[in-house]
Amino acid sequence: MLYIFLFLFLAPPLLSQPRFENGYVVFQLYAPDAKSVVVAGDFNGWRTDDFLTKDETGIWSKKFKVKPGVYQYKFIVDGKWMLDPANPVKVENFNRTDFNSIFVLSYDWKILLQSEPDAKPNPQDIYPKTNRIYLNIIWHQHQPSYLDPEKDELQGPWVRTHGTKDYYDMASLLEKYPNVHVTINLTSSLLYQLSEYYVKRLKPYFDPKKNRIDAERYFKDNVKVDPWIDLMLKDSKNFTEYELGYIYKNPWNCFSVSEVVIDRFPEYKALKQKDPAKYTVDDLRKIKFFFYLSNFDPDFLNGKVKLANGFEVDLTDLVQKKDGKYYLKKEITEDDCNRIVAETYKILSAVIPVHKKLMYDPVKRTGQIEVITTPFYHPILPLIYDTDIAKLPQPNDKLPERFSYPEDADAQIKKSIAYYQKIFGQKPLGMWPAEGSVSEQVVSLFVRNGIRWIATDEKVLARSKPENQPFYYPYFVDEDTIYGKKDETKSLLIVFRDTKLSDAIGFTYQNYEPEIAADDFIRYVLSFAPEDSTDERLITVILDGENAWEWYRKDEDGKVFLNALYRKLSKLYDEGQVITVTMSEWIYGNPKRGIKPHKITSHAELEPLWAGSWINANFDTWIGEDEENLAWEYLLKVRRDIEKLKVPRPNPASDLPKLETRRYFEYRAWESLYAAEGSDWFWWYGKDQNALGGDEPFDVGFRTHLINVYKFLQNAGYKIEIPKFLFSPILRDKKDQP
Known part of the structure; x- marks a missing residue:
């Protein structure tokens, strides 16, 4: 590549880069002999079709609207990947097989050639005064159906483990911060397993006075919930090979927790490292006990918690915390294991009540949480409608024989609405399509079923028409897909997930000190506050409200981060700078909080809506391999x-x-x-x-x-x-x- 060396010696100084000019990050490369140059990176989803334009001097260039943050990137010159020769900073790529160029765009819109984020602690919550900006936080809670209908038993424990670790406290935490409003998505497949199996099937055997499960009657009635419930209620000395499979032999077993979590329980970790051939009955009892204990929210391990259904949970007589790690206070008995199942039941039975208690009512304008749902079994709805839609975002992928059943897609929506109404007594106004997967074809299904708003990722927005619209506004799409037509009853509002900020919570902040992470979040949001006070911008953050926290290395289960974030947001609400809002509040207004109504058709229209998901703005995670x-x-x-x-x-x-x-x-x-x-x-x-x-x-x-x-x-x-x-x-x- 002769032109690479020519660049190093002949390129003018102005090519030190990248540069920030007039609201854009500008990339340039001097390559007069090249036939094509592409820049791919975090800022464009690593697209390989963002071609640069060459001028008469041989300089290729392109500009991008980029948000504050850390970005890796590379050039593709005539099909070959290369580092940016004008940027001396590089890091190992995600697979640790090569290097990428990297830069930081600071919150005051300066390019920093460094590999670390521009984040600092700010425990005093002091921020520069800005105009108001709205923030739409959506926590997505989902588990697939682990039900084997023939056995009438769940084959995975994950609804239960996340129920005791995440589903309750992610809602209850908000009670301390009444001016923070969020949306929580509870998928139907999750709610069904939680309600129909754990709550309904354990309730007849729970004795609230003894705080125990009637194990004898449970086994006599041949009750089936999940195999790990049986494991806890059965005496460990009677375990057979079948039970030992669920202890440590099967792919899903009692050591199926993240390395970060198990590090907080040294006795548990020691059992994992021990030769299984040397396990004693006491070891087996402790292993099954720790599998439950490690999946309880830290609040339950550190003190007494009164649940929304009136029950109390307090495990401090069993476990104590020293130097950030948990240790048993006593030798574990089979009675202790039975008790843990009872404590589990109490928490799981409080999950739906706590959401009902805090649920936002768009008529009364009371409550903090808008509860939404997803098509029942979490399908990729556009692919159920027609797998050939994947040809649009994945033109080079081999696809299977066409699967096209629009009636199944419609049934998945109808089932979820009916089940939601059965639990909450009303129909949902919004839905998170599974994995943010959307297409023009499925818009009418949502509209005809009374759904007023949905959400997907900003990469889908960037490819919709008109292209590259600002991510910090909602948009509407029309059921009839006729450009320019504005019928409120046949329209759907769409908000677009801020990829950078959402992924920071999911993947980046796990390595930060929690106060620094919360401050980084706030400074990012404020960097988009409008200069014009009449400009209403809405930033949308969407991610799992369960899987991220178990990987937070410097913050147990993300608790310090979430408390710091909600504390800062509460202060900024009082100062009128950041208003957390649910989409029901946005559409119908909430005068109590100074939020005016916004008709769906008052927003800009997208026509057509790009077909894709939150991952790569396509469907290649689910089809094509x-x-x-x-x-x-x-x-x-x-x-x-x-x-x-x-x-x-x-x-x-x-x-x-x-x-x-x-x-x-x-x-x-x-x-x-x-x-x-x-x-x-x-x-x-x-x-x-x-x-x-x-x-x-x-x-x-x-x-x-x-x-x-x-x-x-x-x-x-x-x-x-x-x-x-x-x-x-x-x-x-x-x-x-x-």
């Missing part, structure tokens, strides 16, 4: 079989029939199919994602749902065989294919 495509073909084969048999589709809003009639089994066959349409199975296929305990349980879960479609149809009297290919793992080469 060989394993993913094969999973879609399996799903298509099963979907065609249920269609070929003309199995009546139940009303999506109806409950499971009580009697085991033909209609009962047909209902469960459809339910298993809908569950197999969930996004989580496809997420773990391919090379782009890897689970902590391995991908195998998800592969088994996906195929179990498909197999159960046939088993229920057989029980309903249909003459059909289970295809042999469904018994072969998708995670390796397969001979039997549909």
Whole structure:
């Protein structure tokens, strides 16, 4: 590459870079002999089609609207990746296989050639005075369906573990900060497992006076919840190979916690490092106990907590904290294990009540939390509608045979609305489409089902028309997709996730001191405050409200960070600078908080809306790789079989029939199919994602749902065989294919 060396010796000084000019970050490269130059980095989603333009002197250039933060990037010159020769700062890339150029855009809009963020502690919460800016925080709480309908038992413990660690306290924490309003997304598949299995099935066996579970009656009645409940209620000295699988042998076991979490429990960590052949009965008892204990929110370990349903939880008689780590106060007995199940029940039974207690009422304008939901089994809705839509954002990927069932996509929405209404007594106004996945085709499904707003990622906004609109405004899309038409009843408001800030909470702040992280968040938000006081800007932050916290190394479960953040936001609310707002408040107004109403059609229109998700503004996490495509073909084969048999589709809003009639089994066959349409199975296929305990349980879960479609149809009297290919793992080469 001769032009690289020419750049080093001949390029004029003005090319020291990147530079910030008139609100844009400018990239340049002197390469007179190059045929094409692209810049790819964090600021554009590592797109490989952002071509620079060459002038008559041989300098290629392009400018980008970039937000404050740390950015890695590289040039692609005639198809070959290279560092920026004008930037001396580089870091190892994400895979630690090479280097990327890096820079920091500070909060006062200066380019800093350094690799560390521009963050400083500010415990006094003193910030420069700015005009008002609105902040829309959405915490997404989701678990896929771990239900094996044939066994009538959940095959994973994760609804329970996150219930005791995250789902309760992420809502209850807000009570201390009444001027902080947020949105919490509770997916239907999560709510169903929480309510129908943990709460309803444990309640008859919970004795509030003794604070124990009646284990004898529980086993006599053959109750099924999840295998780890049985593990805690069964005497460890009677464990067989079956129970030992759930202790330490299976992919999901009692050591399935993050390294950060287990480091806080030295006795637990020592048991993990011990040779399993030398485990004693006491060791097995402690292992199962620690698996529960480590998944309790720190508030329950550090003092007494009164729950929203009136119960109290206090584990300080069992555990004590020394130098930031937890140690047992006593030898653990089987009675202690039983008690922990009782404490678990109390917390899980309070999850829905705490959300109801704090739920925002758009009519009365009371409450702090707008509760929304997601299509029932968390499907990638545009792909359920038509997998060929992936050709738009993934033109070079090989796709499976077309799967197109708009009626299934509609049923997933209807089911979630009906279940939400059953729990909360009203219909949701907003939805987070699974993984922020949207397309023009699914807009009408949301509109016709009464949904007023949805959310996705700003990378989708950047590719929608008109392109590259500011991310800090909501936009609307029309059901009829006719440009310029403004019908409030047929329109949908969309907000776009600030990628940089959302990902900072999920992936960057875990390595920060919590006060510095909270300050970094605030300074970022204030950097977008408008100069014009009449300009209403809305920054939207969306991420999991559960998975991030277990990786916070300098802050136990993210508690100090969240408290510091809410404290700062409360002060800035009082000063009129940052107003946390829910989308119901935004659309319908809240005079008590100085928020005026905003008609959906009063916003700028997008036409067309780009088809994509929060990841890469496409669907390549769920379709396009060989394993993913094969999973879609399996799903298509099963979907065609249920269609070929003309199995009546139940009303999506109806409950499971009580009697085991033909209609009962047909209902469960459809339910298993809908569950197999969930996004989580496809997420773990391919090379782009890897689970902590391995991908195998998800592969088994996906195929179990498909197999159960046939088993229920057989029980309903249909003459059909289970295809042999469904018994072969998708995670390796397969001979039997549909």
